[in-house]
Amino acid sequence: MTGSLVVLGIGPGPARWITPEASSALAAATDVIGYRAYLERLTVSCEQTLHGSDNGDELQRARAALELAHAGARVAVVSGGDPGVFAMAAAVFEAIEHGPAAWRALHVQVLPGITAMLAAAARLGAPLGNDFCAINLSDNLKPWPLIERRLELAAQAGFVIALYNPASRARPEQVHAAFARLRQHRAASAPVAFAKAVGRPDEELVLTSLGEADPRQADMRTLIVVGTEATRRIDRPAGLPWLYTPRRVDEAS
Amino acid sequence: MTGSLVVLGIGPGPARWITPEASSALAAATDVIGYRAYLERLTVSCEQTLHGSDNGDELQRARAALELAHAGARVAVVSGGDPGVFAMAAAVFEAIEHGPAAWRALHVQVLPGITAMLAAAARLGAPLGNDFCAINLSDNLKPWPLIERRLELAAQAGFVIALYNPASRARPEQVHAAFARLRQHRAASAPVAFAKAVGRPDEELVLTSLGEADPRQADMRTLIVVGTEATRRIDRPAGLPWLYTPRRVDEAS
Numbered sequence: 417m418t419g420s421l422v423v424l425g426i427g428p429g430p431a432r433w434i435t436p437e438a439s440s441a442l443a444a445a446t447d448v449i450g451y452r453a454y455l456e457r458l459t460v461s462c463e464q465t466l467h468g469s470d471n472g473d474e475l476q477r478a479r480a481a482l483e484l485a486h487a488g489a490r491v492a493v494v495s496g497g498d499p500g501v502f503a504m505a506a507a508v509f510e511a512i513e514h515g516p517a518a519w520r521a522l523h524v525q526v527l528p529g530i531t532a533m534l535a536a537a538a539r540l541g542a543p544l545g546n547d548f549c550a551i552n553l554s555d556n557l558k559p560w561p562l563i564e565r566r567l568e569l570a571a572q573a574g575f576v577i578a579l580y581n582p583a584s585r586a587r588p589e590q591v592h593a594a595f596a597r598l599r600q601h602r603a604a605s606a607p608v609a610f611a612k613a614v615g616r617p618d619e620e621l622v623l624t625s626l627g628e629a630d631p632r633q634a635d636m637r638t639l640i641v642v643g644t645e646a647t648r649r650i651d652r653p654a655g656l657p658w659l660y661t662p663r664r665v666d667e668a669s
Numbered sequence: 670m671t672g673s674l675v676v677l678g679i680g681p682g683p684a685r686w687i688t689p690e691a692s693s694a695l696a697a698a699t700d701v702i703g704y705r706a707y708l709e710r711l712t713v714s715c716e717q718t719l720h721g722s723d724n725g726d727e728l729q730r731a732r733a734a735l736e737l738a739h740a741g742a743r744v745a746v747v748s749g750g751d752p753g754v755f756a757m758a759a760a761v762f763e764a765i766e767h768g769p770a771a772w773r774a775l776h777v778q779v780l781p782g783i784t785a786m787l788a789a790a791a792r793l794g795a796p797l798g799n800d801f802c803a804i805n806l807s808d809n810l811k812p813w814p815l816i817e818r819r820l821e822l823a824a825q826a827g828f829v830i831a832l833y834n835p836a837s838r839a840r841p842e843q844v845h846a847a848f849a850r851l852r853q854h855r856a857a858s859a860p861v862a863f864a865k866a867v868g869r870p871d872e873e874l875v876l877t878s879l880g881e882a883d884p885r886q887a888d889m890r891t892l893i894v895v896g897t898e899a900t901r902r903i904d905r906p907a908g909l910p911w912l913y914t915p916r917r918v919d920e921a922s
Contacts, residue, residue, distance in 0.1 A: 509901070
């Protein structure tokens with residue numbers, strides 16, 4: 417008997433950002449696996465088994481999910497945001513590659529979701545309106561010098577930059593170092609936004625500039641958007657200014 | 670009397686990828702504006718006015734939408750994918766910035782959607798599992814030398830690269846030039862995927878490598894994912910191999 421495994425994203429916040437496809441897959445699962453804080457957001461039936469975990473050891477969680485599927489369960493692995501962006505999908509395929517051959521015969525599907533960067537951008541205006549990149553600032557799985565190199569090259573390329581996982585108590589100084597590196601290649605006037613808990617009741621948006629950005633604004637639930645020199649601020653009578661990055665670039669930077 | 674304007678994304682394909690938030694906003698609109706091929710995908714009520722347009726002049730479409738909203742309509746501007754990624758949101762804010770002051774007082778909202786890159790990645794496995802960038806290959810609004818410079822820096826940074834709008838009849842040679850540029854900085858063995866019409870009945874996925882990628886595989890409905898040297902292919906008994914980019918990087922490249 418062989419089950420199935422679906423890796424799905426529930427978006428960064430509210431149920432209104434969960435796709436119908438992900439909702440259907442969740443409802444059809446016998447077993448739902450994920451970080452406990454994500455599972456708490458979901459409506460599940462009493463016939464489903466929830467496997468809540470801490471926010472660590474994604475590879476172990478992936479293996480547990482694959483074992484359940486191999487044993488015949490219909491398993492849903494739940495990520496926040498999109499499962500393919502700094503979330504569970506890569507861990508599942510890593511587990512498959514290094515796991516028993518039988519796992520390669522399982523029916524595995526990844527279902528896309530709204531990643532934090534898209535939700536934050538929508539709340540801010542259209543800051544990702546030109547070419548952009550997404551960088552995970554966590555150095556749990558890659559060396560910090562590589563992150564700094566990527567920041568530099570991204571700034572040189574003129575990418576709008578979305579920074580995921582900007583801080584934790586364990587590494588408060590890294591956002592500071594990241595901004596310092598960006599300032600070497602991008603004007604202090606470039607707009608920066610801190611988007612915390614987007615779509616949640618405690619959502620908080622802070623607009624500032626690269627020169628004045630305070631790294632202490634960031635926590636683990638914050639997505640940072642670093643605009644380019646071309647990114648515009650539109651003041652309006654009420655509410656935060658809108659940010660957008662024009663589609664047009666008139667000359668090579 | 671002042672109306673409202675919502676800029677929403679319907680994802681790259683099927684209704685199962687449209688968020689409940691976007692569906693609600695569509696249903697509440699008095700006027701729906703967008704590229705005709707997107708409007709044809711939607712279920713609308715006979716009380717709604719559809720304003721279908723060609724796939725050009727986004728700024729003119731944005732202005733028309735703002736005028737309607739200013740006149741009191743509840744307007745929905747429809748984008749494929751996510752409205753903030755190479756779609757209508759930036760055009761709307763550009764129109765606002767350069768339009769009458771009254772437009773800044775309108776109630777404008779952007780609602781996120783599933784952008785093609787996330788949908789394609791989900792169908793392929795988890796190729797965006799590490800840092801990545803999105804580059805619009807169209808040189809309608811920016812100079813080609815800038816695009817080539819961004820490709821080079823992105824390759825040097827070790828980003829997985831998602832290429833939007835890779836080709837049209839008017840510029841068949843540019844994908845070729847883009848691959849040539851990438852090959853100067855990335856191994857020929859790096860996996861490349863052409864994801865055409867993802868989520869649609871005529872979806873087509875082609876896996877190849879940077880060395881062997883044939884630019885003629887790309888058309889206007891294709892999203893190209895260029896993996897890094899670290900991106901893995903997992904062969905399986907049936908179906909295309911899965912692609913994923915490991916979360917871990919052991920040394921600075």
